[in-house]
Amino acid sequence: MARITHGLTTSHIPAVGATIDHGRTQEPYWKPLFEGYEWTKAWAKENVPDVIILVYNDHASAFTPAVVPTFALGCADEFPPADEGYGPRPVPVVTGRPDLAAHLAEGLILDEFDLTLMYDMPVDHGLTVPLSLVYGQPQAWPVTVIPLAVNVVQYPPPTGHRCFMLGQAIRRAVEQFDENLNVHIWGTGGMSHQLQGPRAGFINQPWDHAFMDRLIKDPAELAQMKHLEYVREAGAEGIELVMWLIMRGALGPEAEELYRFYHVPGSNTAVGHLVLRSVETPA
């Protein structure tokens, strides 16, 4: 059977992608941020899964104002990098895993999560920046990826509780897949940041650290947090952190922290990054 063995969270700041693409990662402003991912890059080389379920949000790239799906699962053979207004990022096309995606679609919808299914979808920095941070600049990504796009742009986004439950349902569905696959799940976005209004630039470091602690140790209680608190304490775009709860729900009751990194700033944003192991599954 397939198993979800590890989870990873990371911010997905667009300027980070541009910095990698333009070869500027060693500049003094950026260097500490990229150094924070060196442990993970080494770990990821030794721990290549068969599939990553990558939870992210689209930033007006695949989804126009005309359609706002709450959860959209990528079921295609491949996903091209989106043109976000200055040409697509020079990164490999993302290879999908349509057999597992079809299985997830069936399992999750019958489990009462009414997903939107995507068979033609470009993927933007929300998905490709995390891949670049972990895998660098390869000719082809070393893994297949199932994108799971979450609406965190138009209110209301899904509740943290709904996200956590979806993660738990993903774990159940993956375990019903016949093939022996090692699956990782990534939750991206965050941490505290606000990109709009006079309050832009908002960062809340103590709150971010507490969020990471609670995500690992007490996610069911964290999942009760209301949207209002995310916006009040983590900034308007800090709401992206609900996506980390999908990752956490999919790891099972107990998770071990393998690595943590936190850095301010990455452009307008507090960068948070975790690598976790599901304790239910063998190391």
Next chain:
Amino acid sequence: MTSYTAEFDDIPGTRVFTASRAKSGYALNQFCMSLMKEANRERFKQNERAYLDETTKMSEEQKQAVLDRDYNKLIDLGGQIYFLAKIFATDGLSYLQAVSTMTGMPIDEYQQMMISGGRSPEGWRSIKDGN
């Protein structure tokens, strides 16, 4: 307006993009999406006013706010930052540069605030509670 939506208005300097704002900003946000195409960006840059008049159904107030690059106003008029990003990308500005214009701070000062740990939450949580 539901109480869910109203509660966010207590947070200073912040507008969440509700279903109601999405409706009033629909033409504005679709205009932004049109700038995803190189040919449209060129046409817009050649004559912004003509592009807005000929290709969009935006209100005059929305059009003027686009011409003024008044991002706070655009958000008040139903714009959302990820859509509006297509305008400042067309102008060759980064998120950092564009976002700083909404704070009233010069870009250098804003950048320095971020390097020093960002805007402190103190005084920016709640209008009602003044914290």
